[in-house]
Amino acid sequence: MTIHASHPFPVPEDPVRRLRGRLGGRVSLWTTGAAGARAGLTVSSLMVANGEPARVLGLLDPDSDLRDALEETRTGVVQLLHWRHRGLAEAFGGTAPAPGGPFRQAEWEQTAWGPRLPDAPTWAGVRVESVESVGWSVLVTATVEELAIGDDEEPLVHRHGRYAR
Numbered sequence: 001m002t003i004h005a006s007h008p009f010p011v012p013e014d015p016v017r018r019l020r021g022r023l024g025g026r027v028s029l030w031t032t033g034a035a036g037a038r039a040g041l042t043v044s045s046l047m048v049a050n051g052e053p054a055r056v057l058g059l060l061d062p063d064s065d066l067r068d069a070l071e072e073t074r075t076g077v078v079q080l081l082h083w084r085h086r087g088l089a090e091a092f093g094g095t096a097p098a099p100g101g102p103f104r105q106a107e108w109e110q111t112a113w114g115p116r117l118p119d120a121p122t123w124a125g126v127r128v129e130s131v132e133s134v135g136w137s138v139l140v141t142a143t144v145e146e147l148a149i150g151d152d153e154e155p156l157v158h159r160h161g162r163y164a165r
Contacts, residue, residue: 027089027156027163030058032069032076032114038103039069040115042093044158045137046078054144056126059137067131067138074128075113076142079120083154086163088117113146121150 025044033039045059056078060067070076081089090096091105098105108115113125125146132139157164 022160025158027081027085027158028058029079029081029085029089029092029117029120030060030066030070030076031079031108031116032066032073034110034114037069038115039065040092040102041066042081042089043078054147055129056124056142056144058140058142059134060140062133062136062138067140070128070140071131073114076126076128077111077114077116077123078126078142079117079123080152081117081120081156083156083163083165085117085120086156089156089163111146121148122152123148 025046027042027044028046029040030043031038031040041060041064043058043060047057049055049057058078060070066076087096088102088105091098091102103115106117106119109118110116111125113127116123124144126142127145128140128142130139130141154165
C-alpha cells in the first residue's frame with residue numbers, strides 16, 4: 001500500500017456534496033455480522049425517528065460491504081463515536097490504512113445484532129426493515145430493538161470533509 005498526500009477519493013465539484021458538508025453530522029459506526037464475516041462503515045448521514053418502534057435511518061454507500069451484509073443478516077449495531085475514535089472512523093471509512101482490516105483496530109463485543117465497540121457508550125441494536133435506493137445512496141431503515149445511552153463527551157462530528165470535536 002502506498003500512502004499519498006491527496007484525498008483517496010477525489011470528487012469533481014459537486015454543489016450537493018458541498019451542501020451536505022456544510023450540514024455536518026455526528027459520526028456513527030454501523031456494524032453487522034460475526035467473527036469471520038463482519039462488515040462496518042462510518043455513517044454521518046443518519047437520523048432517528050421516534051415512535052413505536054423507534055427507527056434509525058441511514059444513507060449508505062450502495063457499493064459498501066456493509067450494505068450487502070445488512071441485507072443478509074438483517075441486524076446491525078449503530079454506535080456513536082467520540083473524538084478518541086477518529087482513527088477507527090477513518091479505517092472504516094476507507095480513508096486510512098487498516099492492517100488486517102478495520103475490525104483489528106479495536107476490541108469488539110459480539111451482540112445479538114453484531115459486533116459492538118465496548119467503549120462507545122451510546123449504541124443501538126437494530127433490525128433492518130427496508131433497504132432502498134435514494135439518489136446515489138441506499139436508505140436503510142431499521143427498527144431499534146435495544147438502546148443504550150451513555151456519556152456524550154467529545155462527540156466525533158464530520159463537517160466540511162473533516163472530523164471535528
